[in-house]
Amino acid sequence: MQKKSDIGLIGLAVMGENLALNMESRGWNVSVYNRVHPGAQTNAVTRFMEGRGKGKNFQGLTDIAQFVESIQTPRKIMLMVRAGSPVDELMDQLIPHLAPGDIIIDGGNSNFEDTDRRVAYAESKGFRFVGAGVSGGEEGALNGASIMPGGSLSAWDEVKPILQSIAAKADDGAPCCDWVGPGGSGHFVKMIHNGIEYGDMQLIAESYWVLKQVLGLSNDELSDVFTQWNGGRLNSYLIEITANILKFKDKEGDYLIDKILDTAGQKGTGKWSVINAMELGMPLGLIASAVFERSLSSNKEIRLEAEKIFGHDKEQGLYNKADMLKDVESALYASKLVSYAQGFDVLQKASEEFNWDLNLASIARLWRGGCIIRSGFLNYIAEAFEAKDKPRHLLFAPYFSSEIKESLFGWRHLVAHVLKEGMPVPAFSSALNYFFSLTSGSLPANMIQAQRDYFGAHTFERIDKPRGEFFHENWTGYGGDTKSGTYNV
Ligand code: NAP
Numbered sequence: 001m002q003k004k005s006d007i008g009l010i011g012l013a014v015m016g017e018n019l020a021l022n023m024e025s026r027g028w029n030v031s032v033y034n035r036v037h038p039g040a041q042t043n044a045v046t047r048f049m050e051g052r053g054k055g056k057n058f059q060g061l062t063d064i065a066q067f068v069e070s071i072q073t074p075r076k077i078m079l080m081v082r083a084g085s086p087v088d089e090l091m092d093q094l095i096p097h098l099a100p101g102d103i104i105i106d107g108g109n110s111n112f113e114d115t116d117r118r119v120a121y122a123e124s125k126g127f128r129f130v131g132a133g134v135s136g137g138e139e140g141a142l143n144g145a146s147i148m149p150g151g152s153l154s155a156w157d158e159v160k161p162i163l164q165s166i167a168a169k170a171d172d173g174a175p176c177c178d179w180v181g182p183g184g185s186g187h188f189v190k191m192i193h194n195g196i197e198y199g200d201m202q203l204i205a206e207s208y209w210v211l212k213q214v215l216g217l218s219n220d221e222l223s224d225v226f227t228q229w230n231g232g233r234l235n236s237y238l239i240e241i242t243a244n245i246l247k248f249k250d251k252e253g254d255y256l257i258d259k260i261l262d263t264a265g266q267k268g269t270g271k272w273s274v275i276n277a278m279e280l281g282m283p284l285g286l287i288a289s290a291v292f293e294r295s296l297s298s299n300k301e302i303r304l305e306a307e308k309i310f311g312h313d314k315e316q317g318l319y320n321k322a323d324m325l326k327d328v329e330s331a332l333y334a335s336k337l338v339s340y341a342q343g344f345d346v347l348q349k350a351s352e353e354f355n356w357d358l359n360l361a362s363i364a365r366l367w368r369g370g371c372i373i374r375s376g377f378l379n380y381i382a383e384a385f386e387a388k389d390k391p392r393h394l395l396f397a398p399y400f401s402s403e404i405k406e407s408l409f410g411w412r413h414l415v416a417h418v419l420k421e422g423m424p425v426p427a428f429s430s431a432l433n434y435f436f437s438l439t440s441g442s443l444p445a446n447m448i449q450a451q452r453d454y455f456g457a458h459t460f461e462r463i464d465k466p467r468g469e470f471f472h473e474n475w476t477g478y479g480g481d482t483k484s485g486t487y488n489v
Contacts, residue, residue: 005072007071010067010078011080019078020058021053024053024057032058032059073099075103079106101128106118107134110187115150134146135367140371150356169369180356183356191272196343199339200238200373203339204242210328215325229329233377236374237372261300263299273287283345314421327411331415337395338435381394383399457479
């Protein structure tokens with residue numbers, strides 16, 4: 001009789017196939033399953049078993065009962081399928097064949113509220129459920145990903161050896177996979193990771209565009225600039241691949257970047273990050289601007305029409321080349337810091353709201369390797385959150401506050417100059433506006449409160465009375481004394 005597998009994996013698309021190969025390469029026996037499409041000539045399981053899986057420790061099955069039976073108990077079954085209803089459908093197909101205590105791991109990009117629901121559902125049936133965010137794309141899946149598992153805590157000891165073995169290792173050798181927390185927290189953390197990824201990509205795109213359009217740097221010069229930045233405090237995977245992309249030539253010998261249509265796609269995790277930040281009442285402006293800019297970019301026709309109507313009067317202001325290179329680096333670094341500070345603030349708020357008890361330092365460490373936002377400065381973030389005097393805000397950590405102070409002059413000078421040139425830098429300016437609002441003890445919100453009370457009796461607090469006491473004014477002389485309820489949503 002064939003030896004039972006250590007783990008089962010469902011979904012042999014790009015992520016599942018590579019994760020299965022990664023598991024097998026670390027010494028685990030793996031059963032693989034994919035649905036079969038009636039009438040199709042072949043199926044994903046046969047293709048895999050005769051292709052990349054050939055001669056390796058896999059059992060390929062196309063019958064779900066036999067697949068479940070081929071795995072040793074308590075079973076660990078990882079789903080790498082399209083997020084949404086396919087996960088529920090597969091759970092319904094699996095559950096009749098499972099034994100009490102078996103563990104389902106959802107490695108897809110599921111919505112954290114779906115994962116909350118699935119953890120509760122699986123546990124109510126005597127099973128366990130782990131929602132594990134996986135980042136790193138095809139390459140990470142094969143060679144080492146960043147994995148963010150959360151859900152049924154009792155499953156962690158059992159899935160840990162496998163998940164940590166297939167995770168990337170940070171420079172200090174630590175696996176980029178550790179327990180995040182209960183319910184859908186693993187998928188929430190993965191969602192914020194993706195939101196930060198949107199922000200980083202927009203910031204890099206703005207840097208590239210300013211240096212190309214204002215300084216007129218060639219693609220090779222731009223590539224050199226990004227390579228140089230990658231050797232400094234901006235060291236990260238996305239900066240590294242940007243340098244490679246800029247110098248990449250196609251078969252015709254042309255720079256491919258110049259032939260790619262400027263319309264950005266998106267699959268939803270950036271949008272979810274912003275929606276959830278709004279639900280939690282937390283500012284996530286930089287990621288929001290990155291998501292909205294992708295939406296605007298995708299409507300090329302309206303942009304072309306608007307360009308014809310309005311054009312841009314460029315004020316060719318003076319900017320020394322060396323100064324601009326330095327200031328773009330400052331703006332990129334400071335804005336990136338703001339973005340991470342906003343993202344971690346949302347994680348902290350979610351942790352309090354949902355009782356997740358998230359360890360922010362550990363989360364920063366999970367992202368140091370394997371994933372798309374991996375970068376050197378995540379070590380400093382982890383250290384800031386571990387400090388004895390944990391800062392109330394990431395930007396208050398001594399290391400980061402001094403970096404911001406050092407970058408501020410170049411950052412604000414650059415944003416002002418580029419806006420005068422008539423060029424959009426939505427993420428740079430969003431970050432700078434956030435920074436100025438955050439660091440302003442006084443804001444014009446008194447006017448907003450006055451207007452709200454004027455038209456809707458929404459009440460206001462006063463600077464000469466204790467916080468929490470609310471007042472209403474009869475602004476027009478004909479309004480009554482009746483107030484609207486005081487609450488924040
Ligand atoms: P995908 O295109 O998102 O999903 C395809 C897989 O889902 C296929 O195996 C497909 O089976 C299966 N599937 C779809 N609907 C199904 C259903 N109703 N019942 C059973 N199986 C169904 O593939 P992917 O890019 O490898 O991603 C897998 C998961 O990882 C997704 O949740 C994705 O968001 C997440 N993820 C992807 C990446 C990436 O870089 N691609 C990175 C991180 C996370 P068929 O082949 O039979 O259609």
